[in-house]
Amino acid sequence: xxxxxxxxxxxxxxxxxxxxxxxxxxxxxxxxxxxxxxxxxxxxxxxxxxxxxxxxxxxxxxxxxxxxxxxxxxxxxxxxxxxxxxxxxxxxxxxxxxxxxxxxxxxxxxxxxxxxx
Amino acid sequence: xxxxxxxxxxxxxxxxxxxxxxxxxxxxxxxxxxxxxxxxxxxxxxxxxxxxxxxxxxxxxxxxxxxxxxxxxxxxxxxxxxxxxxxxxxxxxxxxxxxxxxxxxxxxxxxxxx
Numbered sequence: 001x002x003x004x005x006x007x008x009x010x011x012x013x014x015x016x017x018x019x020x021x022x023x024x025x026x027x028x029x030x031x032x033x034x035x036x037x038x039x040x041x042x043x044x045x046x047x048x049x050x051x052x053x054x055x056x057x058x059x060x061x062x063x064x065x066x067x068x069x070x071x072x073x074x075x076x077x078x079x080x081x082x083x084x085x086x087x088x089x090x091x092x093x094x095x096x097x098x099x100x101x102x103x104x105x106x107x108x109x110x111x112x113x114x115x116x117x
Numbered sequence: 118x119x120x121x122x123x124x125x126x127x128x129x130x131x132x133x134x135x136x137x138x139x140x141x142x143x144x145x146x147x148x149x150x151x152x153x154x155x156x157x158x159x160x161x162x163x164x165x166x167x168x169x170x171x172x173x174x175x176x177x178x179x180x181x182x183x184x185x186x187x188x189x190x191x192x193x194x195x196x197x198x199x200x201x202x203x204x205x206x207x208x209x210x211x212x213x214x215x216x217x218x219x220x221x222x223x224x225x226x227x228x229x230x231x
Contacts, residue, residue: 006160042207042221042224043161045219045220048217055217056217056218091160091161105151108160111158
């Protein structure tokens with residue numbers, strides 16, 4: 001499978017614990033994104049990497065959230081001191097640099113479901 | 118007002134029907150328009166991508182963009198039960214910060230009844 005891979009797919013944690021999600025993008029894609037999706041809503045942008053550089057962070061990304069992409073390949077998203085409001089699906093996506101023909105077609109992984117109890 | 122509006126449905130149609138899904142948007146800077154299909158508890162799957170105005174067809178799916186009305190549509194012909202899913206519209210800008218950030222609608226939940 002050469003799509004975007006996310007791990008774990010499901011995580012149940014107690015409030016106050018830290019959790020980390022991993023994403024492996026499509027191999028030739030230099031751009032990597034994290035989105036968050038809650039029930040009944042569309043995905044919302046969290047952050048974006050071009051290679052190893054984190055170029056944009058949404059104001060949705062509080063200080064408890066940190067994302068890294070140390071070698072420009074896989075990425076991790078860590079949530080510290082989880083709160084019940086963090087319960088959501090965390091989606092990773094990747095793409096190449098946009099072009100006139102391809103635009104910015106972004107491919108998503110299957111998501112990592114987080115439940116904070 | 119949200120930048121992208123999409124009726125969440127649910128929409129229920131009989132098998133074989135033509136389905137029409139649509140979104141409206143308020144930001145004229147959007148240039149790229151996409152439709153994603155999302156099955157329950159799965160990630161969004163890219164279905165169609167369109168740049169600027171016009172139509173694009175791929176098998177049973179047709180995407181239309183009317184930038185003058187800020188309105189996009191997805192038509193599904195000969196709908197099948199396997200088309201039952203949530204359909205998300207998404208759009209992005211041509212350049213600058215918005216070129217890498219997709220703005221999504223809420224999604225329309227479609228059920229195709231055999």
